[in-house]
Amino acid sequence: xxxxxxxxxxxxxxxxxxxxxxxxxxxxxxxxxxxxxxxxxxxxxxxxxxxxxxxxxxxxxxxxxxxxxxxxxxxxxxxxxxxxxxxxxxxxxxxxxxxxxxxxxxxxxxxxxxxxxxxxxxxxxxxxxxxxxxxxxxxxxxxxxxxxxxxxxxxxxxxxxxxxxxxxxxxxxxxxxxxxxxxxxxxxxxxxxxxxxxxxxxxxxxxxxxxxxxxxxxxxxxxxxxxxxxxxxxxxxxxxxxxxxxxxxxxxxxxxxxxxxxxxxxxxxxxxxxxxxxxxxxxxxxxxxxxxxxxxxxxxxxxxxxxxxxxxxxxxxxxxxx
Amino acid sequence: xxxxxxxxxxxxxxxxxxxxxxxxxxxxxxxxxxxxxxxxxxxxxxxxxxxxxxxxxxxxxxxxxxxxxxxxxxxxxxxxxxxxxxxxxxxxxxxxxxxxxxxxxxxxxxxxxxxxxxxxxxxxxxxxxxxxxxxxxxxxxxxxxxxxxxxxxx
Amino acid sequence: xxxxxxxxxxxxxxxxxxxxxxxxxxxxxxxxxxxxxxxxxxxxxxxxxxxxxxxxxxxxxxxxxxxxxxxxxxxxxxxxxxxxxxxxxxxxxxxxxxxxxxxxxxxxxxxxxxxxxxxxxxxxxxxxxxxxxxxxxxxxxxxxxxxxxxxxxxxxxxxxxxxxxxxxxxxxxxxxxxxxxxxxxxxxxxxxxxxxxxxxxxxxxxxxxxxxxxxxxxxxxxxxxxxxxxxxxxxxxxxxxxxxxxxxxxxxxxxxxxxxxxxxxxxxxxxxxxxxxxxxxxxxxxxxxxxxxxxxxxxxxxxxxxxxxxxxxxxxxxxxxxxxxxxxxxxxxxxxxxxxxxxxxxxxxxxxxxxxxxxxxxxxxxxxxxxxxxxxxxxxxxxxxxxxxxxxxxxxxxxxxxxxxxxxxxxxxxxxxxxxxxxxxxxxxxxxxxxxxxxxxxxxxxxxxxxxxxxxxxxxxxxxxxxxxxxxxxxxxxxxxxxxxxxxxxxxxxxxxxxxxxxxxxxxx
Numbered sequence: 014x015x016x017x018x019x020x021x022x023x024x025x026x027x028x029x030x031x032x033x034x035x036x037x038x039x040x041x042x043x044x045x046x047x048x049x050x051x052x053x054x055x056x057x058x059x060x061x062x063x064x065x066x067x068x069x070x071x072x073x074x075x076x077x078x079x080x081x082x083x084x085x086x087x088x089x090x091x092x093x094x095x096x097x098x099x100x101x102x103x104x105x106x107x108x109x110x111x112x113x114x115x116x117x118x119x120x121x122x123x124x125x126x127x128x129x130x131x132x133x134x135x136x137x138x139x140x141x142x143x144x145x146x147x148x149x150x151x152x153x154x155x156x157x158x159x160x161x162x163x164x165x166x167x168x169x170x171x172x173x174x175x176x177x178x179x180x181x182x183x184x185x186x187x188x189x190x191x192x193x194x195x196x197x198x199x200x201x202x203x204x205x206x207x208x209x210x211x212x213x214x215x216x217x218x219x220x221x222x223x224x225x226x227x228x229x230x231x232x233x234x235x236x237x238x239x240x241x242x243x244x245x246x247x248x249x250x251x252x253x254x255x256x257x258x259x260x261x262x263x264x265x266x267x268x269x270x271x272x273x274x275x276x277x278x279x280x281x282x283x284x285x286x287x288x289x290x291x292x293x294x295x296x297x298x299x300x301x302x303x304x305x306x307x308x309x310x311x312x313x314x315x316x317x318x319x320x321x322x323x324x325x326x327x328x329x330x331x332x333x334x335x
Numbered sequence: 336x337x338x339x340x341x342x343x344x345x346x347x348x349x350x351x352x353x354x355x356x357x358x359x360x361x362x363x364x365x366x367x368x369x370x371x372x373x374x375x376x377x378x379x380x381x382x383x384x385x386x387x388x389x390x391x392x393x394x395x396x397x398x399x400x401x402x403x404x405x406x407x408x409x410x411x412x413x414x415x416x417x418x419x420x421x422x423x424x425x426x427x428x429x430x431x432x433x434x435x436x437x438x439x440x441x442x443x444x445x446x447x448x449x450x451x452x453x454x455x456x457x458x459x460x461x462x463x464x465x466x467x468x469x470x471x472x473x474x475x476x477x478x479x480x481x482x483x484x485x486x487x488x489x
Numbered sequence: 490x491x492x493x494x495x496x497x498x499x500x501x502x503x504x505x506x507x508x509x510x511x512x513x514x515x516x517x518x519x520x521x522x523x524x525x526x527x528x529x530x531x532x533x534x535x536x537x538x539x540x541x542x543x544x545x546x547x548x549x550x551x552x553x554x555x556x557x558x559x560x561x562x563x564x565x566x567x568x569x570x571x572x573x574x575x576x577x578x579x580x581x582x583x584x585x586x587x588x589x590x591x592x593x594x595x596x597x598x599x600x601x602x603x604x605x606x607x608x609x610x611x612x613x614x615x616x617x618x619x620x621x622x623x624x625x626x627x628x629x630x631x632x633x634x635x636x637x638x639x640x641x642x643x644x645x646x647x648x649x650x651x652x653x654x655x656x657x658x659x660x661x662x663x664x665x666x667x668x669x670x671x672x673x674x675x676x677x678x679x680x681x682x683x684x685x686x687x688x689x690x691x692x693x694x695x696x697x698x699x700x701x702x703x704x705x706x707x708x709x710x711x712x713x714x715x716x717x718x719x720x721x722x723x724x725x726x727x728x729x730x731x732x733x734x735x736x737x738x739x740x741x742x743x744x745x746x747x748x749x750x751x752x753x754x755x756x757x758x759x760x761x762x763x764x765x766x767x768x769x770x771x772x773x774x775x776x777x778x779x780x781x782x783x784x785x786x787x788x789x790x791x792x793x794x795x796x797x798x799x800x801x802x803x804x805x806x807x808x809x810x811x812x813x814x815x816x817x818x819x820x821x822x823x824x825x826x827x828x829x830x831x832x833x834x835x836x837x838x839x840x841x842x843x844x845x846x847x848x849x850x851x852x853x854x855x856x857x858x859x860x861x862x863x864x865x866x867x868x869x870x871x872x873x874x875x876x877x878x879x880x881x882x883x884x885x886x887x888x889x890x891x892x893x894x895x896x897x898x899x900x901x902x903x904x905x906x907x908x909x910x911x912x913x914x915x916x917x918x919x920x921x922x923x924x925x926x927x928x929x930x931x932x933x934x935x936x937x938x939x940x941x942x943x944x945x946x947x948x949x950x951x952x953x954x955x956x957x958x959x960x961x962x963x964x965x966x967x968x969x970x971x972x973x974x975x976x977x978x979x980x981x982x983x984x985x986x987x988x989x990x991x992x993x994x995x996x997x998x
Contacts, residue, residue, distance in 0.1 A: 046482065046895065053531045054817020059824060066538060079480055080531075081895050083686060086669030090686035094896075098682070122676060169946050175674055195946030200671040200935035204817065208754060208810045212625040215943065227824075231809045231831025301538075304827030347916040351656065358663055361678065370675035373934040374666045381659040387652055399650045400917030407708045414707035415908070418883055422904040426887060427897055435887065439880045446711050446876035463877055471888055474521065479532065481892040 037280040040103055045078045047106040047271065048099065050091020052084040055202055056139065056221050056307070057269055061108050063301045064136045064293055073292040078106065087174035088113050089123050096125035101274040103281035106133070111268040115324050116176040119332050127321050128275065131282055134289040135270035135312035135320070137302070140241035140263070141182040142225045142251070143170075144234045145217045146210050154238045154257045157217060161192040169195045171206035171218040179206070179219040182240040182265035184331060186219075189259040210234060221267065222247065223307045240265045247306060264327050268310070270317060286314035343402040344392040348385070355385035417441050431483035432468060440464045492614050492850075495843035499851050504547050507540070508848055511551030512855045518552070519559020522695055523889025525572040526556040527814040534822055542826035542838070546845040549822050551852035553815060554798050558602040558856050561791055565594045566870040567882055569699045569889070573690060573759040573928055574794035576921060577766035579698060581779065581786030588782055589722050591868030596729035597784055598791040599860035604733070605744045605792030606853040609799030612748050613806075614846060620752055620800055621807040627753050629940035630954045634963035635753065636933035639760050641970040642767045643922040650917055651978050657918045661926020662933075664688050664906075671931060672938050683898030692890035692899040693906055693927060697920040699886040700907020706879040726861050732784055739785035742769040743792030751797025754804055754812035759928050763921070765793035771973060799849065806830050806842065 047065060051057045058080065065078040083091035092114050095107040109130065118126040145151045151160070161168040172179030175198045183196045199205040203221050210218040211233045219240075220228075226247050228234045239245055239253045242263045254261040271289055273282060292298075293311045302309050312320065359378035362371050391397055403411075417438055425434035440460060449456040475481045498504060511533070518529035533552050537545030560571030565582035578598060585594040612620065627635070643658035667678045668687025679685050733740060746765035769789035770779045779786050802819070804812035809831040811817035823830055826841075834842045873881070890903040910920055944953035954960065 044480065044482070052814060052817065053527055054811055054814060054819075054821050059821040062534065062821065063825065066535065077480075079482075083894055083896075085687055086671055086674050089669050089674055093685060098898075117674065120674070122674060167946055169943050175672065195942065197939055197942050197946075198672050199939065200931070204811050208625070208804070208808075209628075211808060211810065212628060214628040227809050227829045227831070230829050230833055233808055233831070301825055301827075305824035306829070344916055347912065351660075351913075351918075355659075358678070365677070367673065367675055370670045370673045370677060373930075373937065374663065374677060377659060377662045377666070377930075381656070381663060384652055384656040384659060388656055391652075397917070399653065400915055403708075403912075403915055406710070410710035411704055411707045414879070415704060418703065419904065419908070421883075422887060422900060426900065431888070431891070435884050439884055442880040442883070443876050446707065446709075446879060447874065448711055448876070467881060467884065471884060475888050475892060479521075479524075479892060481888075482895065483888070483891060484897070 037103070037278055037284070040281055040284060041074055041076050043104065044076050045074065045104050045106055046081050047078050047108060048081050048083055048091055048095055049108045050083055050085075050088035050095070050110075051202060053082050055084075055204070056223055057108055057110060058082060059305065060137055060269060060302065060307050063305065063307075064298055066301075067292055067295045067298060070292075070295075073295075074288055087117070087177050089117055092117075093124050095274060096129040099274050101276035101278075103273065103277050103285070105274065106285075107272050107274070109268075109270055109272045110178070111270075111321060112181050112264060112324050112328055113177045113267070115321065116181060116328050116332065119325075119328055120176050127325055130272040131275055131277060132314055132317035132321065133271040133273060133282070133285045134293065134314060135268055135310060135317050136293045137269045137307060138310035139267040139269065139308060140222045140239050140245060141178050141219050141265045141267065142222050142236050142240065142248075143182075143186075143217060143238045143254075144207070144210055144220050144225050144228070144236050146213055147233055147235055149216070149235065151217065151237065152235070154254065154259065157237065158190045158192055160216075161190070161194055165193045166195055168192075168217070169197055169215040171197050171199050171209040171215045172220070173203045173206050174198045174200070178265045178267040179203075181328070181331065182219045182261075185240065185261045185265060186254070186259065188331075188334075189254070189261050207234075223305070226306045245308065247308065262327075264324065264331065268312075268317075268320065270312070282314075340402045341392070341395050341397070344397045344400065345389070347400075348389040348392040348397075352382070352385040352389040355381040358382075413445050414442060417445070427484050430485045432472065432485070435471065436464055436468050439467060491839070492843045492847055495840060496847055498543065498840065498844045499547065499847045504544060504844075504848075507544055507548045508551045508852060509855065511548040511848075512555045512852050512859060515552035515555030515852075516559040516562070516856065516859065519556035519571050520562040521889065522563055522567070522569040522571060522699070522885050523691060523892045524556075525691055526553060526560070526574075527818055528893070529556040530815055530818045530822075534818065534825075537822055538825065542823070542828055542841050543844045545822055545826065546819075546841060547848040549819055550845050550848040551855070553819070554606060554795070554849050554852040555856040557795055557798055558599060558606070558791070558860065560794075561598040561602070562595065562860075562867060565598060565787075566591060566867060567699065567885070568702045569882065569885065570694055573694065573924070574762050574797070575790075576694070576698075576924055577762040577790035578787060578794075580766065580790075580921065581781070581783050582790075584780065585782035585784075585787070586868065586871050589871060590724065590782070591871045592722065592865045593724040593729060593732075593784075594782075594787055595864035595867060596724060596726060596861055597733060597787045599857045599864065600729055600733045601740060601743065601788040601792040602795040602860075603853050603857035604740060605747055605794070605796035606798055606856075607850065608744045609748050609751070609796040610846065610850045610853065611799070613799035613803060613849075617803055617807055620803045623749075624752050624754055624804045624812060625808070626959060629936040629943065630957075631959050631963060632753070633933055633936040633940055633954065634960060634967060635750075636929045636936065638963060638967050638970065639764065639925060639929045640933070641967055641974070642760075642764055643925050646763065646767055646919075646922050646925065651974065653917045654919065654922045657913070657920075658922040658926040660918075661923040661928075662930040663926075664693070664923075665927045665930025666934070671935050681901075683901040686894075686896075686898070688902055688906075688927065689893060689899055690924075690927060691893045692903040694924060695886050695890050696903035696905070696907035697910045697924055699882050700904065701911040701914050701920065703879045703883050703886070704908070704911040706875045709875055711876075723865060729861075733788060736785050736788050738772065739769045739789040740792050742772070743789035744796045746789075747793030747796030748800050751793075752800035752803060752812075754810065760925065761797045762790045762794040763925055765789045771977075795853070806834060807832075 049058045068074045068078040099105045209215045359382045362374040362378045421438035443460045560575040561578045564570045564575040564578040568583040570576045582594045743765040747761045750761045801813050804810045805816040811820045890899050944950045
C-alpha cells in the first residue's frame, strides 16, 4: 500500500512538474520590461538600451524589451522596488550593477541582498579610473598621493555616490596608499562627478572608464590610472593602479548585467540564462557598444553567481573597516 | 464672516500645523542625524509659518480662501468617492481599462446635465466613453507601449 | 556663419520628412500628460538605430524643441503641465482658455516659444565657447544660492498671501525630502510603500494641478455650466503677432531669463519659466492682472522655456557633459552612432553637429506654424462639457502618472497630493509654490551637502559659501528679491482690505 501511495505521489509530482514546464513553454508571450535603477541617458541606461535592442529578433526572445528607469539614491530606489514590488513572473527583468548593490546591502538600510535576485547574464565591465582636469598639475598617481600626504584630508575628489563602484575604488586607494582623502559624492551620478572635475570644483575624481575615455577625447581631462587588474583596450597607455605600486584589485569594476527577482519560475530562468548571453553576442550589439566606448564582458549565469559570491566576500572585508 | 467659514479655516490650518509639528519631531529625533540636517531646517520654518497661519485663523484674521459651502460639499462627495475608489482600488483590482471605462461612465452619469430618462442621453454617454477608451488604448497601449495592470481584459 | 553652409542638409526630402515627423510627433508627445521632454526623446531613440547619425539627430532635435512647446498645449487646455517647464504657463494660459480665448492663449504661447527658441539656438550657434564657461562657473555654492533665489520667488508667486505662499513652499520642500536621501542613502519619512522611492516630480505635478481642477468641476454639480454656452472666440494670427510684438518687456525678460538660467546644468530648465514669470510680473505696470489670463504671463513663461532649449545643450556639445536629463538622452543618441560630443564633434563631424543645430532652428519654425494651424481647433476643448472634461482629465491623470515609471505607487501619490491640494487651495494655499519647493528642495540640499564637504576639506564653510564674486552677486539678487517682495506686500496692504481680497478671489474661482 505504502509503495502504491509513493508511486502515485511520484506520478503526481512528475505530472505537475510536466504541467508547470508546459505553462512556460511559450514564454515569452508578451513584451518584457527591464528596470534600470539609474536615469535615462546614464551609462547603465545607455548600455541597457543597446544590449536589449535585438531582443525582438527571432533567434533571441522574439519580443522586445522596454527599458524602465527608476533612478534615485545611487540605485537603491530601483533595486528596493525590484526586490519587494516587482512581479516574479519572468516579464520583469532588472539591470544590476556590481559592486553597487552588494556594497549597499552590506551597508544596510535597504530591503535587498545578493540573495534577493537571480542573475541571468553579464554584459559589460566598466572599470573605474582616476581623472584630473586637463590643466591639473598632477600627472601620475604618485603626484596625487604625494599631495595627499602633504595635505592630509584636503585632496578633494568626486565620484558618483556612496557605496557605489567609485566609492569602493576611493576606499581602496586610501587603504593602499595609506593616506586620508576627501571623497565628495555627487548627487548627479557619474556625469555630475565629471563636471565637478572639469569645472575645477574638486582636484580629481573617480569616474567610469567609458565616460572618462570620452572626456579625454574631448581634451577636458587626464586619466592617471585604472582600478583594474589589467590595462583597458580603450586606454592602452594608462597604467593600472598595481603597476603604479598600489595594491588594488578589480573589486570596484562596475559589472553590468541582467537579473530577475527571486521566485521567478526555474524554467524561465533557464530559458533566459540560455538565450540572453547569445543575444548579447549579436554583432550589431558589439558594434554599437564599441562605438559608444563601452567595454563589453559577457558572462553566463554560473559565472555571474560565482562573481557575486566573490565580491560579497571582498566587500565585507573592505567595508568592515568603516 | 460666518462662523462655519472660520471653523473650516481653523481646521485646515490646524491640520497643516499638526503635520508640521510631526515633521519637525521626526526630523529632530530620527537617525542618522546627518541625513536629517536639511529636514530640520525646513521643518523649523514650516512650523513657524504654520503656527502663524493657525493663530491668524483662530483670531479670525484669515484673508484668503473661500472654504467650502454645503452645496459644494454635496456636489463633490459622489464624484470624489467614485474617483478615489477608482484610483485606490479599481484601477489595480479590475485592470486599468475596465476600471477607467466604468469610472468614466459613472462620472458622466453623475454630472452630465442631460435628462436621464431619454435613450439619446444614454447612447451619447456610451459613445463618449467608448471614444475616450479607444483614444487611451491607442495612445498608451499601442503608441507608447505602456503595460498597465490588466486583470479581466486588455 | 558656418551653420548656413549646412542648411541645405535639412531640406533634403528624407531629412525634411524626418524633421516634420519629429516636430509633429514631439507636439503630440509633449501634449500627453506624464510624458516629459526627456521621456519623449528617450522613446524616439530606438527609431534612430536604423537611421544614420545626421538623420537620427534631426529627428531628436526637432522632437526636443517641439515637446517643450507641446507641453504648453496641455497646460493651457487641461491645466496639466506636461513638465516643470510649463508650470508657469498654466497660471495665465489656462485662465485665458476658460474664458473662451484658448486660441489666443495657444497662439501667444507658440509665437513666444518661437521667439525665445530661435534666440536660444542663435546663442548656441554664436556664443557657445562663452556660454560653456558660464555653465561651468556654477559650483555647489552657487547652485545652492540659485536654489535659494528660487525659494524667494515662492513667496511672491502667490499673489494673495505671502505667508501661505511660503508655507506651501515649505510643504513642497518637505515632500522633496521624502524617500532616500540622495547622498547618504538614508531613508526619510517613508510612511507608505508608495513613497519609498521618493515623490516623483511628474506624477506630483499632474496630481497637484489636474486633480483640484477635476474636483472643482465636480463642485459645479449637475447643472449646465457656462462652458456649454461659451463661444470659443476665433482669434486671427495677425492679432496674436501684434500682441506678442507689443509685449516686448515680457518677451525680452522671458527670453533673457530662459537662456541664461536655462544654461546652468541641472537647475535652469525646470525653474526658468517660473522665474521669468515672476520677474516679468515684478516689473510689469499691470502686475495685478497676472493670474487672471494676462498675455504677459504666457509670453514670459513660454519664451523662457523654449529659450532654454538651445543653451541647455551647450555643456553637452562643447564639454561632453549632459547638463539636463534630456541632454543625457541626446548624448545616448550620439554615442550610438559612435560620435563623441566635444571638440571632436565640431572638428570631425561638422555636418552632424550643424545639421542637428539647424534642425532645431527649422524645427522651431515648423513647430510654430503647425501649432498656430491647430490652435483654433484645439481651443474648442474649452467647449467640452464639464462632466466629460472632469472624467477625461481624471483618466489622463491616472494613465499619465502610471506611465512615467509603470508604478501604481505614483498613481496613489498623484491622487493623494491632488485631493489634498484641492482642499488646501480652498483655504488660500497654492500649487505653484508647492511644486517649486518640490523641485528646489533636492537642488538646495545636495549642493549644500556637497559644498560643505568640499569646504570642510579645503577651507571653511563661511568662505566657501559667502565669498567670490558669483556668490556675492547671487546673494545680492536674493536680498533684493526679498526686499522687493516685502516692500510690495506692505504697499499693497495699505489699500487692500480683507473683503476686497475675498472679492477678488471669488471673481477668480
